[in-house]
Amino acid sequence: MQEVSLRNVGHSIPKIDGLSIAMGKPAYTEDLAMPQALVLKILRSPHAFAKIISIDTSKAELVEGVECILTYKDVPKERFTLAGQSYPEPSPYDRLILENVVRYVGDEVAIIAAVDEKTALKAMKLINVEYEVLEPVLDFEKAIGHPSVVHFEEDLTCNFDIGLHKEQNIVSSHEQAVGDVEKVLKDCEFIVEDVYYPQAQAHAMMETYRSFTYQDHMGRLVVVSSTQVPFHIKRQLARALQIPAAKIRVIKPRIGGGFGGKQTGAGDVFAALVTLRTGKPAMIIYDRQETFSCTTSRHAMRIKVRLGADADGFIRAIDLEVLSDTGAYGEHASTVLSCVGEYTLPLYNKTKAVRIRGNAVYTNKMPAGAFRGYGATQGTFALESAVNKLAERLAIDPTEIRLKNISQKGETFLTGHGVQLGSTALDRCIKKGREMVGWKEKFPRQTMSGAKIRGVGMAITMQGSGIANIGTASAEIRLTDDGNFALLIGATDMGTGCDTILSQMAAEVLEVPLDKIYVSAGDTDTSPFDPGSYASSTTYLAGTAVIKAAEELKGKILAQGAKFLGVSKEDVIFEELSVRRIGGEGEISLAKIAEQTILGMGNLQLAAMATHGSQISPPPYVAGFAEVEVDVETGKVDLIDYVAVVDCGTMINPNLARIQAEGGIVQGIGMALFEEVRYSNLGKMETNTFMQYKIPCRQDVGNVRIAFEESYEPSGPFGAKSIGEVVANTPSPAIVNAVYNAVGVQVHHLPVTPEKVFLEMLKQQ
Amino acid sequence: MFTVLDMAQPDKLEEAFEILAKRKNNTILGGCAFLKMSKKRIGTGIDLSRLNLDYxxxxxxxxxxxxxxxxxxxxxxxxxxxxxxxxxxxxxxxxxxxxxxxxxxxxxxxxxxxxxxxxxxxxxxxxxxxxxxxxxxxxxxxxxxxxxxxxxxxxxxxxKSQRSAAFSSFRKSASDFAVLNVAVSSLDHQWTIAVGARPGRAVIAETASRALSQGHLSAEELEAAAKIAADELSFGTNTRGTAGYRKALCQVLVKRGIMEVLQCKSN
Amino acid sequence: MQIELIVNDKSVTWDIEKDEFLADTLRAHGFLSVKKACDTSCCGLCTVWMDGKPVLSCSILSMRAHGKKITTIEGVAQAAEEFAHILTAEGAEQCGFCSPGFIMNVLAMKNELDNPTEDEIIHYLTGNLCRCTGYMGQLRAVKTYLGVA
Structure with missing residues (x-):
């Protein structure tokens, strides 16, 4: 595709749904639910690990207004996974809808459906459960070989060999090695070795998990769900409920944020089960406490890094050893683990050997799952912290060591199966970022008045664009009877704006104004298949599918117009919403073409459908720079400035790209400085409200500045790559590095709290 | 979940108190922001908004x-x-x-x-x-x-008086609860230092306040008073900080508080 | 019990439970712009005005709205839309779930503060959490709306 002047793509067009949702128009799951829907509440386990000896619901069932109470006795016996991944999922089938074993505090024990919330809660108190409490596995560093086995059941299965050893609490083992790391390390002049602990982080989207279910006029199960993965939810439900997938329709309305959280199923299966049992509409809304403590979080990890460099400052070996805490169930365990290396090892390309080894382990805590960054966030924190350490050892400026070692366009990677890097502006991102933040004047530190010292730090990162050879997206465009276009997509807008940018791309190719296109998306009955919005896929994969469909449809319109004009297709062009004869008399408007083909005796509705998958997953890049101010008497770290320079290829919609970047950076800032999912020593989550789990508020984030250095990705739509996830990765290593440069304190366990900094400073004195 | 069985909006304080005293679980309603998070089962909630106490x-x-x-x-x-x-x-x-x-x-x-x-x-x-x-x-x-x-x-x-005062609250993030908060005031050379969120309830650091009031406010005496405050008060550990860290913070914040009061006096 | 109040300039009489909170009552009567997100009075999504002041409708017992004037975004649609256009031009609504409450607080701020500084803006809006945007785009929109640099 050649670069031409574009009318829609590359413009900061407001989101097509923006005004409605900003004004509070009813568009979200709860807004759409029938008022008489049964209200669901879940009785949850108070124990981290226990067997249910007996469960008595008889008293509860007598409460007036209680519709049904379901326990493990009432559910199908087929295990499934809640991971929203393409079939066959690489996550173990290790769950039942309800089970007589509970594996974390908050695990589901019984479903109560009643006419209203008060009644459901009243009934819940009357359920009597007797537990045999088991010794839980709480410390993930002690999980392997722990006397307690989290999943001792026999019928646990997995579609792939992911290195599952359930008797050892290992859900997945992973090793990828190219070259002889030990040998290369031995030859290196400089070796840096360190261990880092990125913590569990909560998604904390504003709209909690929720689902509304009913049976339609054909008795099919309709699930309106706040999900990123409607097609996966459909398949999950079919398996979990043991009903044919054809009997299920999943609809995704507007959703109030996801960040990967809604790539894992939550309450859908409970509401669906109640509707199937009662024939009645049902709604489940997770409260904030359930959202924090009974869904998923980012995987907490321990990552040991060894880096080797030669005397010239070239990084020759990278060795990562990972232990990942997947909690009570294995959603996304193996893939997040492998992505730790997948999205870090190719950053540096003067390497002679690289390796990642690791295990994901079961513990008796809330499951971990997909979260923006998906392993890359944790891996970047570890690798980039180690690279900063290496730069110091080598006495090379941290920006220079990167410029010297990063991958260049056209190169292949040790782990890359021969795929060439199609685009990168990472060098420009680094140079621009250090200029914007004032690196030369500020590195490493400046002493301020009072007891304050400022430091700067930096990190770089990459991600992918879709999942190579797995991710696929389809799009259909129809010329409608009124001369407009219906764009049907399976991509799931979660506030990110994909309905808008995909329309922009369609409008660009079709050469029509954006308002000629209306989008229908996120309905498994009517949308073409799309795995959903995750893995930074939508712009890159769905975008290309849209372009293909639009090009095909445009060809059909031209051909049809030419036919009406009585000339050949080569003799017409499309302009001003008409097909015109080149250099001659005669034109027919789009509206007329629509009218004459679709209506009456035309007998032809022009439409095109395209599917796109990619054999490659081109990386977007970010260079992030943090300036912090540390109070040396208290250890308080204030973020003064954060500069992120992004290479996402072509920006389809610059304002939406900027907002994505700012939001991702601030989520990363939260991870670096404030956020931490914490448990009591009995395994109960302590951070289950916004009072205890602090996401950044407006005053916490300092100044976040985003700049773009565009590259042109030849395999992407209009040269675009992805942006959704890559923006979450740099803050932790950059801020930790800035604190180190300010006061010499290296934080290994995120987040960087004042107390940690203070205590380390005290040790230094 | 918190529940209320009945609600009263009395016009007189006597009436409000009567209702309050009548049953153990009758409760005065404030803004309800914290009450809402509790699991209290309230008999009669007493709303004082008709008593013109919002002055x-x-x-x-x-x-x-x-x-x-x-x-x-x-x-x-x-x-x-x-x-x-x-x-x-x-x-x-x-x-x-x-x-x-x-x-x-x-x-x-x-x-x-x-x-x-x-x-x-x-x-x-x-x-x-x-x-x-x-x-x-x-x-x-x-x-x-x-x-x-x-x-x-x-x-x-x-x-009302010419009392000078300073307040500071140390928070991990801007809208969090305090790890520690400190207030210092001075009137006619009499100083008062209070420390809260220890995490226990706020108290006055009596010895430190006295020491400061009796001295000459030299830099050493300021430091000393701050240290006395940190030593004389008790601190506890919760999710926001350990006792040891709070004690260290106390010394820093008290010292800064005193200096701020001195500064506003000299202005 | 029954309460009489004025919602968006219309007098209404509503039957409520005694321990019902205003956000739920409003939603039950079709004011679906009112969102809830925290259960602990600290996210700002449920912001409406009571007698012109921004309050958390999730934490106000509905019976206390008796005799009061309640305003939701539906009641100030024109002013709200003026700002919403600026907000969406920045792309700073993103998922949109926090936007109605945020807009209600922005309008309240405009009524309450004259020419606020950036710090004052940030301080006034601190009680409105947003997980999507990182706040910077919202700040740009507010500054454009208020005509401050």
Whole structure:
């Protein structure tokens, strides 16, 4: 595709749904639910690990207004996974809808459906459960070989060999090695070795998990769900409920944020089960406490890094050893683990050997799952912290060591199966970022008045664009009877704006104004298949599918117009919403073409459908720079400035790209400085409200500045790559590095709290 | 989930107290922001909004703050904003957000005697009296040490003076509860240092206050007073910080508080 | 019990439970712009005005709205839309779930503060959490709306 002047793509067009949702128009799951829907509440386990000896619901069932109470006795016996991944999922089938074993505090024990919330809660108190409490596995560093086995059941299965050893609490083992790391390390002049602990982080989207279910006029199960993965939810439900997938329709309305959280199923299966049992509409809304403590979080990890460099400052070996805490169930365990290396090892390309080894382990805590960054966030924190350490050892400026070692366009990677890097502006991102933040004047530190010292730090990162050879997206465009276009997509807008940018791309190719296109998306009955919005896929994969469909449809319109004009297709062009004869008399408007083909005796509705998958997953890049101010008497770290320079290829919609970047950076800032999912020593989550789990508020984030250095990705739509996830990765290593440069304190366990900094400073004195 | 069986909006304080005394689970309603999070089962909720207690006004040399004045009133009212270096306003201005402070009342904040309270720490270094319907007027410090008794907090009375004061609250993030908060004030060479969110309830560091009042305010004496405060008070550990860290913070914040008061005096 | 109040300039009489909160009552009567997200009075999504002041409708017992004037975004649609256009031009609504409450607080701020500084803007809006945007785009929109640099 050649670069031409574009009318829609590359413009900061407001989101097509923006005004409605900003004004509070009813568009979200709860807004759409029938008022008489049964209200669901879940009785949850108070124990981290226990067997249910007996469960008595008889008293509860007598409460007036209680519709049904379901326990493990009432559910199908087929295990499934809640991971929203393409079939066959690489996550173990290790769950039942309800089970007589509970594996974390908050695990589901019984479903109560009643006419209203008060009644459901009243009934819940009357359920009597007797537990045999088991010794839980709480410390993930002690999980392997722990006397307690989290999943001792026999019928646990997995579609792939992911290195599952359930008797050892290992859900997945992973090793990828190219070259002889030990040998290369031995030859290196400089070796840096360190261990880092990125913590569990909560998604904390504003709209909690929720689902509304009913049976339609054909008795099919309709699930309106706040999900990123409607097609996966459909398949999950079919398996979990043991009903044919054809009997299920999943609809995704507007959703109030996801960040990967809604790539894992939550309450859908409970509401669906109640509707199937009662024939009645049902709604489940997770409260904030359930959202924090009974869904998923980012995987907490321990990552040991060894880096080797030669005397010239070239990084020759990278060795990562990972232990990942997947909690009570294995959603996304193996893939997040492998992505730790997948999205870090190719950053540096003067390497002679690289390796990642690791295990994901079961513990008796809330499951971990997909979260923006998906392993890359944790891996970047570890690798980039180690690279900063290496730069110091080598006495090379941290920006220079990167410029010297990063991958260049056209190169292949040790782990890359021969795929060439199609685009990168990472060098420009680094140079621009250090200029914007004032690196030369500020590195490493400046002493301020009072007891304050400022430091700067930096990190770089990459991600992918879709999942190579797995991710696929389809799009259909129809010329409608009124001369407009219906764009049907399976991509799931979660506030990110994909309905808008995909329309922009369609409008660009079709050469029509954006308002000629209306989008229908996120309905498994009517949308073409799309795995959903995750893995930074939508712009890159769905975008290309849209372009293909639009090009095909445009060809059909031209051909049809030419036919009406009585000339050949080569003799017409499309302009001003008409097909015109080149250099001659005669034109027919789009509206007329629509009218004459679709209506009456035309007998032809022009439409095109395209599917796109990619054999490659081109990386977007970010260079992030943090300036912090540390109070040396208290250890308080204030973020003064954060500069992120992004290479996402072509920006389809610059304002939406900027907002994505700012939001991702601030989520990363939260991870670096404030956020931490914490448990009591009995395994109960302590951070289950916004009072205890602090996401950044407006005053916490300092100044976040985003700049773009565009590259042109030849395999992407209009040269675009992805942006959704890559923006979450740099803050932790950059801020930790800035604190180190300010006061010499290296934080290994995120987040960087004042107390940690203070205590380390005290040790230094 | 918190529940209320009945609701009363009395026109007179006597009536309100009568209802309060009638049943154990009858409760005065403040802004309900914290009450809502509790699992309390309230018999009759007593709403004081008809009693015209939402004032902040001058009253014979006192600033009188009605129980139903909100934290936002305290923050923005000219009288409370301008007195004592603005510490009343400062002590509440970072609590959650404007909407929250428009709901939460001064009366409920003080009556509940929360350990994390920023306001109590500030009030402690001022000449603050609490007026209870049944218990009458008493210094705030006495009220804080008194065992809980069912009563209605009618108003606070703060004696107006040339007292200089400073307040600071150490938070891990801007809208979090404090890890520690400190208020310092001085009038006629008499100093008062109060420390709250230890995480226990705010108290006055008596020995440190005395030491400071008796000395010459040299740099060494400032440091020493700050250290005495950290040593004489007890600190605990919770999710926001350990006892040891709070103790260290106490010394720093007290020292800074004293210096801030000295600075505003010299201005 | 019954309460009489004025919602968006219309007098209404509603039957409510005694321990019902205003956000739920409003939603039950079709004011679906009112969102809830925290259960702990600290996210700002449920912001409406009571007698012109921004409050958390999730934490106000509905019976206390008796005799009061309640305003939701539906009641100030024109002013709200003016700002919403600026907000969406920045892309700073993103998922949109926090936007109605945020807009109500922005309008309240405009009524309450004259020419606020950036710090004052940030301080006034601190009680409105947003997980999508990182706040910077919202700040740009507010500054454009208020005509401050």
């Amino acid at each position: 902040i006004r001058e009253d014979n040399g006192f600033i009188a703050i009605g129980a139903m004045a909100t934290l936002r009133d305290l923050e923005t009212n000219a009288l409370s904003r301008d007195a004592f270096g603005g510490i009343l306003s400062q002590s509440v201005r970072n609590i959650i957000g404007v909407q929250f402070r428009n709901g939460v009342t001064v009366g409920a904040s003080v009556y509940s005697r929360y350990g994390f309270s920023d306001l109590l720490t500030a009030l402690l270094v001022l000449d603050t009296e609490v007026e209870l319907y049944n218990g009458g007027r008493m210094p705030l410090q006495d009220f804080l040490q008194k065992p809980y008794e069912k009563d209605i907090l009618v108003q606070l009375r703060i004696e």
